Amino acid sequence: MPETSTEPAPSEGVRAEPRRQARGTARRDAIVRAAADLILREGPAAVTHRAVAARAQVPLAATTYYFTGLDDLIGAAGRVIVEGWADHARDAAARAVRRTASGRLAGSAGADAVVDAVLPPGGEAEVRGFYEHLVGAGRYPALAHAYAEGRHQLDAAVAHLLTLLGVHGVNPALLVAVVDGAAVSALSEGRDVRGLAVRLVVDLLGDDGEQR
Template structure:
């Protein structure tokens, strides 16, 4: 039996079956989450077996037990990252629905709500790091493939926000492209990212950005 299997096998007397499977799933998820955190904070180059094991607080052998190699692990982390982006957009849709059902005037405009669904929260440092990460992701085929495969999740979630706000003539891809372009322009020119994105999305909507 390979050494990694002996190290990860449960001690004698430990219950097997569903409990062992659940424990294995939790450990695998922790490893993927650790890799995703490293990718977002330090870039894909920071994903090593040792760094991931240390962040996930698992034995070093666990990173090779659950994944065939670093590309496999980076791909899984990329899928988890995309899931987080889509969840962020779904949360934005839920907030828009709550505002609409309250009967009160929305505190944010339609343009602001749409930007919120695409632009991740955080200050300039976090936003800059996020877009630097996106630009560099293409150099890692496993990560780029995961992002390309998961893009439909983000588009579906953003489409829901557009529907909630009654915006019919703007596609999810166009909205994401406008917000991303605004962010890159603002970061490169020392301007406020969110402010520029809201203004450009308001122009895209063809009005002052008020939700319908």
């Protein structure tokens, strides 16, 4: 009787490999998203192998299989967080354009769009938590590096918004800094964050959406 092989045929192995890779990618992504969620909700100190594994619903060993350590994981999560900020800014620009018949933004409508793009969604509690998080991120080099490395994505999204505004020659990083500064000032002085930010952006861009 001829021997029967228990090894899979080459074609079966070829088909199985992409499936294993897809499962591995999905598991790694789930771990990173879980770490990012912990960072945003509870702070970087909350990122432990056990906490991430529980939130991602994966075996504890998976968090060490895909990452060399917590710094590696925090850095990956930080990159995902920055991508989320850029997506938020792009969505804000798209929403603003849909609200205008001409597709071109001007005046306070343009300033509102800029502020929407930079500030997090939600009310004062969410804004306060966001800026407290940003200040604290500097204590974690891996997270700070990820934020600095990915900052160009947010700047690019704001630059696109400036194009829609018809504004040229304004550094998008300057606009982000203006909104950030307005938020910190307003939070520390008990003033309305959005109102102050919009007024300062209008002053910077001009009432008609053109740079003064």
